[in-house]
Amino acid sequence: MTTTRRGLSLLLVMGLGLVAASCGSDEKKSAGAADGPVTITVGCEPPKSNPKEREAWEADVAAFQKAHPNITVEGKDAFPCINPDTFQAKLAGGTQEDVFYVYYTDVRKIIEKKQAADISQYVGSVKPVNDLRKDVMSVFKDGDQTYGLPRNNYNMGLVYNRKLFTQAGLDPANPPKTWDEVRAAAKKIAALGPGYVGFGEYSAGNTGGWHFAAELYARGGSMVSDDGKTAAFKSDEGKAVLENLKRTRWDDNSMGSKQLLQWEDLMRMMGGGKLGMMIGAPDVVQSVNNDFKGRFDDYGVTAVPESDGKSSLSGGDGYMFNPKASPEKIKAGLLWLEFHELTPGQGQFNYARSKEQGRPVGLPIPDLYGNSAPGNEINSLRKQYATVPVDNFTPYVAAQGNITNKLEPPKAQELYAVLDVAMSAVLTRKDADIDKLLNDAESKANKILAKNT
Amino acid sequence: MTVTEERVRRPQPGATDPRSPDDHGALRRAVGRNLTAYGFLCAALICFALFSWYPMIREIVLSFQQNNFVDPGEWVGFDNFRTVIADPAFRAAWLNTAAFSGLALVIGYAVPFVLAVVLNELKHAKAYLRFVVYLPVMLPPAVAVLLFKWFYDPGAGLFNQALDAAHLPPLSWLDSTSTALVSLVIVSTWMNLGTGTLIYLAALQSIPGDLYESAELDGAGLFKRVWHVTIPQTKLILLVMLLLQVVATMQVFIEPYLLTGGGPENATVTVAYLMYQYAFNFGDFGGGSALGLMLMIVLLVFSTIYLRVSREEAER
CATH class of the missing domain: 3.40.190.10 (Periplasmic binding protein-like II)
Known part of the structure; x- marks a missing residue:
């Protein structure tokens, strides 16, 4: 008889639904003072089972917090970084990160459903944005409005x-x-x-x-x-x-x-x-x-x-902002993304450290900048520290x-x-x-x- | 009714406080006597309320809303129902679900009963065989399903290897629209037959032995004993299990989710799987909830019949 099994599997689906459905409270984050301390939660911290990447992330957080003493970055680890099954539940339950990770596939849907904050008025402060490939940035745009920043980009x-x-x-x-x-x-x-x-x-x-x-x-x-x-x-x-x-x-x-x-x-x-x-x-x-x-x-x-x-x-992935995040959190999140995801030689592009850790360097991704100056700089660093057979690509x-x-x-x-x-x-x-x-x-x-x- | 109980229930005429100190004491004693029971009842009620009734109510509400879980939900009347009904996969999902339930009745309902009868008739190794039959139930469902994914592999899979050894042509199993649904029923039956078998076995063992002895004295063989003694004696439990089976199999989800992703050509898309697609892949909780509500209404009919039958059994 299948009763118990069915009950369990349905409970799984219903349970996810419950979390998503039941917790739709309108939690309002208080906007902190402009120069006051702010804590941001950021998705896609490498899990502990991936010790080298985790170590690099923690070192980056320490370096960033030293440069921005008012900002505390709290990474939220998960593997894989996003599970579409729990996305709505986390949003409804108020546990969605302030700066959350997304695949390109889901960006359009999230914008349409107004499940991400409009960061248009803040994104101008992120200098590398002007050099990002237009097609890549367009993933996170709806008309003139901007809703996120890329982390990875490639094509098939x-x-x-x-x-x-x-x-x-x-x-x-x-x-x-x-x-x-x-x-x-x-x-x-x-x-x-x-x-x-x-x-x-x-x-x-x-x-x-x-x-x-x-x-x-x-x-x-x-x-x-x-x-x-x-x-x-x-x-x-x-x-x-x-x-x-x-x-x-x-x-x-x-x-x-x-x-x-x-x-x-x-x-x-x-x-x-x-x-x-x-x-x-x-x-x-x-x-x-x-x-x-x-x-x-x-x-x-x-x-x-x-x-x-x-x-x-x-294809690719990036980060968007919790629609309930305060302006201070958005500004702090943008500073973090600029440092960790968009700056040649730092964060994800710190190829010198990756090589030292024995992690793969040399794959032709992410391609965020095309042939602009930062893009060329990243490509040159990639060649310099390559650990994988780049000729294969x-x-x-x-x-x-x-x-x-x-x-x-x-x-x-x-x-x-x-x-x-x-x-x-x-x-x-x-x-x-x-x-x-x-x-x-x-x-x-x-x-x-x-x-x- | 005892004198004490009557005092507790009936206020004394003319008294300012309807309950005398004796009444309070009796009430306290009554509550005290049943405190443990009330504790268990509360725990069960809280669990049901949180994990069963509240989600059901929220599901009903959500099925009439567009909700992004950021802003308050917007009431949209029957729009979500219209959307899912217009979906071409909707018809396929209901037909597949009905077909799955039908096949599960033919295969999944009969096999445990036959097994139970055989186990009941055995003279030796009963405990061992019961353990073997129940073993698949102890496997986590995902593990059991993935095990069959390998069995069904058209190339190196166990089933096609067996067919090959018997000089029979291989089957496409999950990869063919004609065999995919049956393949899912086989998995489901294998995973769950242990529980059904044990329940049937318990029912069989409650049949008085002298009925079989009389039948034997009258010259009845195994088939006649089953037909004239076993089935009539277990009629109600068989009916209850049948209804439970229908209710359970109509909610089939994990098998298509893990084995076929609803394919090939929507041949294994079920209502629960489509519900999952709407809610979690398309981000449309309204559509998913509308489907859930429709399924709930259908299951309610079977559940009502089940309740009536089980009441009859209790009164027997």
């Missing part, structure tokens, strides 16, 4: 296992540039033996729709119309994305038989050394190395095939100059959920009708967007 590429390329007789220094080349390479890798997967792709938990968008952008397509009111993925480019996947899956049989993969699945497969290629940014390599037993030396990243002169889906870096970063669509999660259906269909059903799938998805997406607008 093709992550590949160099070791498997060599084993399959492919040249790891010359990764695929077209989808036909991807298919050819995938076939050779899959032929290495049982369990080897040439090209892996997501199709569940909204990650399928996310990668559909990445592959669509790289082909020059769009998820929504310019005014954001209607879906635009039922296009030649959208059809090409699904047809290509269908052929790779069923004609070539190089995508493995297990589908409905979600974020962690491909990471684990990549770390396990039996997956040849996947769509992803350089942060995938970092994750695979740190959390899935992979080795930096074994992986390379290049641009998404055939994306030259077109777009790439951008050269094809990706080289392509950046000719690729435009493109933001995620409005109502991203809802649209991704809709497109999961199409992605899972072509990967699990040989007779999937792509035109019908796109028609259905378009009709569903239009309803979602109509509600939004």
Whole structure:
């Protein structure tokens, strides 16, 4: 009988709902005196299980507080830094940090729901903001209003296992540039033996729709119309994305038989050394190395095939401010972010310290500044203190100059959920009708967007 | 009613204080006698109020609001209901939930009963087998579900290896729209059959042995004994378990959440999973609550029948 189990799992969902629902008190933070002491809570402090990063964070907090004796920074550690399941609950329960961490995917939703403070009148004091890439800053803007600052930025590429390329007789220094080349390479890798997967792709938990968008952008397509009111993925480019996947899956049989993969699945497969290629940014390599037993030396990243002169889906993360935070907290938070996230040679860009600690240096991310002065300074520090094989990322870096970063669509999660259906269909059903799938998805997406607008 | 009790309940006519010192003493003694019971009752009431009733009330309120948990919620009437009903996944979620419950009745309801009958008939190794049957219940649900994720792997998974050994073609299990839901029912059944089996076993053991002896003397075999003695004697518990099973399986969440993410092609999206998507992935607590309220109303019907049946059983 399932009563107890169901009770427990429902209690879990209800419990989260309870916390979110029940604690919506209007706690007002008192605005402290302009020059008085202020304490800010900041999300995404590295957990104790990650001692080197934690040590660096604590050293940075000490240095910052010494320079700003009136400000106390209280880090809140969590892994992962944000859990969408608890975001609303923390906000409602009054435990959301003053300066909270977000993924790009969630920024638009948070702004729309007015769940972050408008920092427009304070952000002018942050000098590096003028040098930040305009497309990166636009993630946190709504018209002229600003709601946050970036910490990390990248765009999608093709992550590949160099070791498997060599084993399959492919040249790891010359990764695929077209989808036909991807298919050819995938076939050779899959032929290495049982369990080897040439090209892996997501199709569940909204990650399928996310990668559909990445592959669509790289082909020059769009998820929504310019005014954001209607879906635009039922296009030649959208059809090409699904047809290509269908052929790779069923004609070539190089995508493995297990589908409905979600974020962690491909990471684990990549770390396990039996997956040849996947769509992803350089942060995938970092994750695979740190959390899935992979080795930096074994992986390379290049641009998404055939994306030259077109777009790439951008991704990243940053910080926003609690809507109940006082002006003093916002000002203090901005000072902290300027110091820790945006200053070359300090905080996250203190590559000298990272090298000394044995942490990876040399990945071509974050790319916050493009080719502006701070960007060049960061790149030069990266080269100077590199500990990972930077050549493995050269094809990706080289392509950046000719690729435009493109933001995620409005109502991203809802649209991704809709497109999961199409992605899972072509990967699990040989007779999937792509035109019908796109028609259905378009009709569903239009309803979602109509509600939004 | 005793004299003392009557005094406590009835005020004496003409008295200024309706309770005499004796009455107070009796009341104190009555309260004192039941203090422990009141303590337990309060603890239970507080727990239910905090973790059951209050969230339910808040859910009902939220289903009629747009709420960002920063500003006071805005009343939007039935907008949230209209939104979720217009969602194409809504119909799929209800159909899948009904199909899951139906399949769970066929598989998950029958298997524990059959197992209980077999265990009851066994002469040896009863305790050991009961332990083995109950073992999966002791696994944390997430662990049990993830174990099956490996079993279902189309390549190296245990089930396809077994099919291969039997020279049978492999199945896609979770990756096919035709087998995904059944696969979830199998997981659910395996995880929970221990509890059901033990409850059925307890019911079976309460059947007087002389009924079986009489049946045996009349020449009834195992099947006839089950049909003519076991089932009639456990009819009410079977009905109660059936209703509980329906109520429980209609709330299926963890299996699609961990195994399929609602796929392929929404084939395993259930009402509880869609509720989760709305509330936590889309940040739309209003929509999630509206779905929750709809599910609650449906379950209320089954719960009412359950209450009636269990009352009948208690009066029997």
